[in-house]
Structure formats: C-alpha cells, structure tokens
Amino acid sequence: xxxxxxxxxxxxxxxxxxxxxxxxxxxxxxxxxxxxxxxxxxxxxxxxxxxxxxxxxxxxxxxxxxxxxxxxxxxxxxxxxxxxxxxxxxxxxxxxxxxxxxxxxxxxxxxxxxxxxxxxxxxxxxxxxxxxxxxxxxxxxxxxxxxxxxxxxxxxxxxxxxxxxxxxxxxxxxxxxxxxxxxxxxxxxxxxxxxxxxxxxxxxxxxxxxxxxxxxxxxxxxxxxxxxxxxxxxxxxxxxxxxxxxxxxxxxxxxxxxxxxxxxxxxxxxxxxxxxxxxxxxxxxxxxxxxxxxxxxxxxxxxxxxxxxxxxxxxxxxxxxxxxxxxxxxxxxxxxxxxxxxxxxxxxxxxxxxxxxxxxxxxxxxxxxxxxxxxxxxxxxxxxxxxxxxxxxxxxxxxxxxxxxxxxxxxxxxxxxxxxxxxxxxxxxxxxxxxxxxxxxxxxxxxxxxxxxxxxxxxxxxxxxxxxxxxxxxxxxxxxxxx
Amino acid sequence: xxxxxxxxxxxxxxxxxxxxxxxxxxxxxxxxxxxxxxxxxxxxxxxxxxxxxxxxxxxxxxxxxxxxxxxxxxxxxxxxxxxxxxxxxxxxxxxxxxxxxxxxxxxxxxxxxxxxxxxxxxxxxxxxxxxxxxxxxxxxxxxxxxxxxxxxxxxxxxxxxxxxxxxxxxxxxxxxxxxxxxxxxxxxxxxxxxxxxxxxxxxxxxxxxxxxxxxxxxxxxxxxxxxxxxxxxxxxxxxxxxxxxxxxxxxxxxxxxxxxxxxxxxxxxxxxxxxxxxxxxxxxxxxxxxxxxxxxxxxxxxxxxxxxxxxxxxxxxxxxxxxxxxxxxxxxxxxxxxxxxxxxxxxxxxxxxxxxxxxxxxxxxxxxxxxxxxxxxxxxxxxxxxxxxxxxxxxxxxxxxxxxxxxxxxxxxxxxxxxxxxxxxxxxxxxxxxxxxxxxxxxxxxxxxxxxxxxxxxxxxxxxxxxxxxxxxxxxxxxxxxxxx
Numbered sequence: 001x002x003x004x005x006x007x008x009x010x011x012x013x014x015x016x017x018x019x020x021x022x023x024x025x026x027x028x029x030x031x032x033x034x035x036x037x038x039x040x041x042x043x044x045x046x047x048x049x050x051x052x053x054x055x056x057x058x059x060x061x062x063x064x065x066x067x068x069x070x071x072x073x074x075x076x077x078x079x080x081x082x083x084x085x086x087x088x089x090x091x092x093x094x095x096x097x098x099x100x101x102x103x104x105x106x107x108x109x110x111x112x113x114x115x116x117x118x119x120x121x122x123x124x125x126x127x128x129x130x131x132x133x134x135x136x137x138x139x140x141x142x143x144x145x146x147x148x149x150x151x152x153x154x155x156x157x158x159x160x161x162x163x164x165x166x167x168x169x170x171x172x173x174x175x176x177x178x179x180x181x182x183x184x185x186x187x188x189x190x191x192x193x194x195x196x197x198x199x200x201x202x203x204x205x206x207x208x209x210x211x212x213x214x215x216x217x218x219x220x221x222x223x224x225x226x227x228x229x230x231x232x233x234x235x236x237x238x239x240x241x242x243x244x245x246x247x248x249x250x251x252x253x254x255x256x257x258x259x260x261x262x263x264x265x266x267x268x269x270x271x272x273x274x275x276x277x278x279x280x281x282x283x284x285x286x287x288x289x290x291x292x293x294x295x296x297x298x299x300x301x302x303x304x305x306x307x308x309x310x311x312x313x314x315x316x317x318x319x320x321x322x323x324x325x326x327x328x329x330x331x332x333x334x335x336x337x338x339x340x341x342x343x344x345x346x347x348x349x350x351x352x353x354x355x356x357x358x359x360x361x362x363x364x365x366x367x368x369x370x371x372x373x374x375x376x377x378x379x380x381x382x383x384x385x386x387x388x389x390x391x392x393x394x395x396x397x398x399x400x401x402x403x404x405x406x407x408x409x410x411x412x413x414x415x416x417x418x419x420x421x422x423x424x425x426x427x428x429x430x431x432x433x434x435x436x437x438x439x440x441x442x443x444x445x446x447x448x449x450x451x452x453x454x455x456x457x458x459x460x461x462x463x464x465x466x467x468x469x470x471x472x473x474x475x476x477x478x479x480x481x482x483x
Numbered sequence: 484x485x486x487x488x489x490x491x492x493x494x495x496x497x498x499x500x501x502x503x504x505x506x507x508x509x510x511x512x513x514x515x516x517x518x519x520x521x522x523x524x525x526x527x528x529x530x531x532x533x534x535x536x537x538x539x540x541x542x543x544x545x546x547x548x549x550x551x552x553x554x555x556x557x558x559x560x561x562x563x564x565x566x567x568x569x570x571x572x573x574x575x576x577x578x579x580x581x582x583x584x585x586x587x588x589x590x591x592x593x594x595x596x597x598x599x600x601x602x603x604x605x606x607x608x609x610x611x612x613x614x615x616x617x618x619x620x621x622x623x624x625x626x627x628x629x630x631x632x633x634x635x636x637x638x639x640x641x642x643x644x645x646x647x648x649x650x651x652x653x654x655x656x657x658x659x660x661x662x663x664x665x666x667x668x669x670x671x672x673x674x675x676x677x678x679x680x681x682x683x684x685x686x687x688x689x690x691x692x693x694x695x696x697x698x699x700x701x702x703x704x705x706x707x708x709x710x711x712x713x714x715x716x717x718x719x720x721x722x723x724x725x726x727x728x729x730x731x732x733x734x735x736x737x738x739x740x741x742x743x744x745x746x747x748x749x750x751x752x753x754x755x756x757x758x759x760x761x762x763x764x765x766x767x768x769x770x771x772x773x774x775x776x777x778x779x780x781x782x783x784x785x786x787x788x789x790x791x792x793x794x795x796x797x798x799x800x801x802x803x804x805x806x807x808x809x810x811x812x813x814x815x816x817x818x819x820x821x822x823x824x825x826x827x828x829x830x831x832x833x834x835x836x837x838x839x840x841x842x843x844x845x846x847x848x849x850x851x852x853x854x855x856x857x858x859x860x861x862x863x864x865x866x867x868x869x870x871x872x873x874x875x876x877x878x879x880x881x882x883x884x885x886x887x888x889x890x891x892x893x894x895x896x897x898x899x900x901x902x903x904x905x906x907x908x909x910x911x912x913x914x915x916x917x918x919x920x921x922x923x924x925x926x927x928x929x930x931x932x933x934x935x936x937x938x939x940x941x942x943x944x945x946x947x948x949x950x951x952x953x954x955x956x957x958x959x960x961x962x963x964x965x966x967x968x
Binding site for chain 1: 565571573578581583584585587678679680681682683686687713714715716717800801803804807808809810812813814824828848851852853856860
C-alpha cells in the first residue's frame, strides 16, 4: 500500500434519558411527528433551558467507560446557524468546556482477509454534551417541507477521537466496541438504524512515515457499519487517485455519502464554512461535577466487557472466542449469566447463545431488529430437556427457532409437535428388531465388514421414530442387536 | 372615580379589601382610562382577561380570602413579558400576530396574588434601543413633557393610568424612563425574579422589576414577583421578603457617591442645562442624605467609563442569538412571496425587524465572529468581571451607591440618530448595576427648588439581595421630601 489511511471519528450518541436535554418532553423514539414537543423545544420566545441532570450523569458514565478525565466545571455554549430543523437557530453544545477529555478505547481488529490483526488503543480527544436537532420531511405530493421536532432537544454526546485509525477495520472495531461499552453503561441503546448512533468520518491519506497529515475530508452522518466500510474504501481510493493520477484537486470539505450510488458528494468546502459564533449560553449556570458525584456514577456502572470476558474465561473455563462473543453485548452476557443461574452448564449455554441465537439475530438484523427475543427461563428449560435426553439436538434447534421467531414455549412446543424422545426400552428394542428383520442385506453387509451399513440402519430407526430418539441410545441398542 | 387616580396601589388595595370599592369597578375605570391614553403607553389593552381576573378577586374577597396586599389592583405588563392567550409582540412587527401559549412566571405570580392585568405596555422593539421610539406601533410620549419620549410602563404610571406595572430591565431603560418621568422602578438582583417568559434580550443581565408611583407600591409588588423558579436555570433560592416599614432616619448607613461629575461636566454644550440639573439634583440629594444622618463618601470605580461599551457588546452578542429564533419558520412574520428557504429567512427578518434590532444583530454577529471573539466579546466579559469585583468591593464599605439614572437629556420623536447616540450615552448610568447583577432603584430625588416637579430622579445600587437597603434609604428620603433650604 503506497498511501497510509489516516482517520478520526466523531460519533454522536443519543443518550437514554426519559426526557429531553432542556425540557420535560419525552425523548422516546418513534412517536407521531411533533407529538413530543413543547414551547421550549420548538423554540418559542420566553423559554429557558433547564438542564437534565440525568443526561450529565450518563455523559459522566460515558467518560468513565472511555477512561476520560471528567471536567469539574462544565459550561454550555450556543452554536449559531440557521436551518429549519433547529428551532432556536442555535444548538446548545459544549464548545469551550467539554465534559470529558483525553481518554482511550482499546480495540481488537478481527483480521479479515490479510488485514492486520491485533490490539490497538484509540485516543479519545473529548466527549461533549449537546442537543439534537429535529428532522425535515419532504412531502413529494404537495412539494412541501415539513418539520418534525420530536428529536429536537434529545440529549446527545459527541465522542471525538484522535486521528488514530489506519484502516476501515479499526474504525468498525472501534464503533462496535463503543456500542458495547455504551450499552453496558446504560448511556445509549446505540441503534444505528434508529439514528441513536451516527458517525462523522474525517479521512486523509499520506505516504507512510510522513509526519504531516494530508488534505482532510469529512463524511457526515453515517448510520450503518456496512456503509461506513464502503465510504472509507471509496474515499481512500478517491484521495489516492487524486494524488497519484491527478483526477481531481483535493480540498478540505464536508461530503455526503450516497450508499445507493456507492459514492460521496461534496457538500460544502472550508471556504463556505459557517462561522458558528460560539459563545457561552448565559441561560445555563455552570455545572460543578464533584469527585463524589463521579464516584456515585462509577458505582452504578456494571462490569465492562473486557473485565467480564476475562472473568468468563477464569470462572466458567470458557474459551477466548466464547467469552469474547458473550461479553461483547450486555444483553448476551446477561442472558448467559441468568441462564447459568438456572442451568449451570456454561459451555453448553455459550454454544447455544454464540451459535443458534447469534445466527437468528443476524438473520433478523437484516429486517432492522436486533433485540434478543430469548429469555433465560425458556433457554434453561430447553437446555435441560436436551441434557435430560428429552429432546435430541436436531429437534432442539427447531424448538429454539420457534422460541426465537414465534415466542414459543419449549415444553409446550415440543409436545405439540411430537418432538419428545422415545425412551421406552421395550418399544425401542422392538423398533430395532423390526428394522433388522426388514433389512437383511444391510445386516449382512455390516457383518461382512461394511461398517457404513450400520448408519443406514440407524437412519431407518430414527425415521421410524420420526426423529424422536436419543441418537446415543439408538446406536447402543442397534450395536447390541447386530452383535 | 377620580379618587382612583390619586390613590397609591396599597391604598387602593385596602379600599378593595374593605369592600369600599370592587376590583371590577376599578378595572372598568382603568380600562376606560386606557382607552383614551394620549401617550400611547399601551400596545393592547386586555379587557376580557382583566374583567375576568377582577371578578375572580371580588369573589375571593367576598368569601374572606385575601390573596395579597395588592389584591384587586390593576397592573400593566410590558409587552416583552409573555401572557397566556394574549398577543405578545415585544414591540416588534416580527411578532405582530404572536399569541403566547403560556405565561411568564411573574404573570402567574401576580394573578395568584389577585392583581388585575389590564393591558400590555409599549416597549422598544425587543427591548433593544432604549429610546422609547422603536416600537412598531409608534413611540410612547412622556406625560410630563409630551414633546419627548418615554417607556410604556413609566408613562402609564406617570399618567396615572395604572398604579403598577411590570417591566423588563435589560439595559437600564426602565430606570432611565422612571427617572425622566418622576416614577419608581426597581431592578432586582439578577436571579431573584424569574426570567421565564421574557422575550429574551440580554439573558445574562435582564430582570423583570416593579414600576410604581411610590416606593412602597414598588416594594410590595417586588415581594410578590420575587422567588425561586425551577423553570429558570439561573434563578436564585428564595430570599427574605422586604420589610415595608420606613426607617426614621439614616443614621449608621453609609452611602457612596460614584464619580459621575466628570462625565456630566464633560458633556457637549447642548447638554449643559440637563447636566446642571443632574448635578444639582445629586447635590441636593447628598445634602438631604447627610441631614438625615447618612455617612456620605465619594468613591472611585476605575472601569466606570467602560461600562456602557461593555454592556453594548454583551447585549448585542446575547441579543443577536436570542433573536435568531425569529426566522419566520415556526411563527412570526413571513414575507408574502416565498420561493426558497432563504426567502423565508431574509424576507422575514428584513421585513419583521426594525433598524435598531438589525444593527444589534450585526454588531452581535461581529463581536462573536471567530476573529473578533477574543478582541471584543471576551474582553468585554473580562471588564464586566472587573466592574463586578470593584462594585462588590465598594459595597463592602457602603450600604449603597448613589448615581444618576440618566443624563436627563430628553428623547425626541423623529430624531432617531440623536436618540440612538443618547441612549448609548445614557447606558453609562445604568450599565454598572446591570453588568454586576446588583439591585438598583430609580426614584424621584428630593425636590430641588429650581427644578420643582421636573427634578430628575436618582439611582441607588446595593449589593446582591440588597433590595432592603435600597428601600431603607429611599423610604427615608421620600418620607422627608421637603428640601432643607
């Protein structure tokens, strides 16, 4: 590679507060347009912002899990620009005194197709609190632009990294790690598809070893990991082509990614950049964050993924792979631990969660949902049925699928669909005897050394039992009968 | 009912309390008077809500409930203070059709205290110019000198249309016009009265205060509107209410006199007469204070000459962003033809705002621009802090500080440029208390033999929560009005 990719990320995360940052309106996603709007978040005169303390606590939590310093005296500033989705024509943000500074996040890149693997530390420059803007909707029928202010005033944090990324894989690993730790800390649900996590990517390229950065472009508002990977790849090649082949002159600018056309478009150059007239918002008194307050927040934080992973390896003797997968999402880890409390077979639970559950979730995530849909009592019940030989693994997978997609109860479902293993020895012996009598050629083959013939007989027996048999028992009985 | 025009608010309330008058009759009388208001004090009377409020107070009083010392008294509300279901324009064409969906906290407070809001008084557009001439519905005239200008609230009180008014003091305008019209205005300590519901201009400094004909009326109204408000993030905790018992004399009280002599004497030839008046007034006041037992001492405030410059910069910066919500998108004035988003912005603001507001927006944007921020805005904040510190220091040695409330030069209709310059100069007197967030009262001075009823008012500044000290000094002065000759 002749050019080195240099990237920094600015990640916007909507915080999981009940109400908005400066008023008591609900911050929930998915309401009817302008349902969660009051005079304050629609920019009426006379309204004053009253800071939501919970948002400050969640921002402190975000700082703690990214190893940041917490700023003792916090102020809020106005960022002034005109756009219809911004009700007051200024965004309240922390320009002069961000709540968190100088932290870091450790990532591990998976190492797909020849890329470097390994651990790396990404520096966090700062995290600041700000309010979200509303949304413009264009009605093509009436050719009108309509504004939905539901999102206006929803509390955000913006996490600004140092330009430490050298590949798309690192960026994706960082975003996944951020999502995991922020979900763990309860800061946000980090749902990219609902816009509660969005990234701006600052990209430049340079010759390896160069100390100067190249011309930087920024791609705004990315909300899918796949699109981010494609956008980074596109921008990298656009920069390299510009430098190598002179296809265009690179300018510092903001660009928009069009995922359908698989290319980026210039939005505005630095020369056209707005002067945001930042200045301290006199309506918000400075917020002092004491050591005690920070400690109170720290005590509410759960075990973080890296610590949890190490504990799973130690306490449950799980593999690095299993522990990593389980600890990556708090919901998975919680399910694992809750199931283990009911049915203490760690490896078995890990296999089912990391195998079946993740496979179903992956299928489901294409349709935009990524919730677990499986709870510990039902999972424990299913695994116990498997452990007690009540159902065989093949049936158990079918039951699991029904639990995931149809919210089925494993006991009821297995009975309703006749998936319970036949355990009556007399009956099983009779079935085996019938199979042997009906297939004398296979029996002869087996006896003359064609051991594969036994598999055929086994299959016949399982078929007779309509799949409801414990394979180990059937094999044992079959061998006894043959010998 | 002419007796109504001579009663103080507290006297009027007593008669209503004793059922010698009904709040409804008083409200009707007041509304009649407002209808023939020659000075354009009112932008819009609110007869329906006034009569409803008055009837409600009468019912309460009939059943033996007295909501406050001022129950039943008509009150005017400055048009920069929002009131539910009322048109609130803040003097700007931009808000010509704006009807507020909620009330300012002070409005809720006066309503539950049984006061009767009778109408909305004229204000300079968005509180900006301070000349009394920039309201889009025309200027307010000073009832004392109808060829000159005033503020809506001060003029309404001076005309005896209403005994009380609420007014927002952003850059000192209500103090100035109280001084020019012989009435009282108290700018409270920053944070002691809720700012919730003000059409904001100088958020870091402005306060709603009581305007009245007498000190006691203003103080009683202050007690009703003061107090913590969770809807205002800069609101201070509750403070002890004022005790409305005048002192006998001023023995033991120390009053500092701020050195405005140079400013006054240095004024151009045309202003000499007014500066002489002012000089005389201060001398008369100082003499009276001495006679009443106060210790008087001249004191120094090194940054005094910069106060009005600093306030102009800070007010423009804050105003420019506070006014940015008026973009024609959600409410407010919109141009007739729109073909683009830019048309909405440019058209709404070009047509909706007057010249002084536009100048403030330009100045504010200029001082906040990246390349100017440090040079102007940050520098202004630093000087503001110095002034605050110096005033705090002075008020450790003095109970309050005496200074004029204006140059006492008149504002004239149809002289916009002269008014703008004068208004800027006059901020010299009001800016120190505004910048420091300290309480300041403008009140009539002891009558000077030469100037008689035209004697200019004076201004007193006290430290944080020092309203009682202002009351103490002014109550002794007003209880002993006869000049000692």
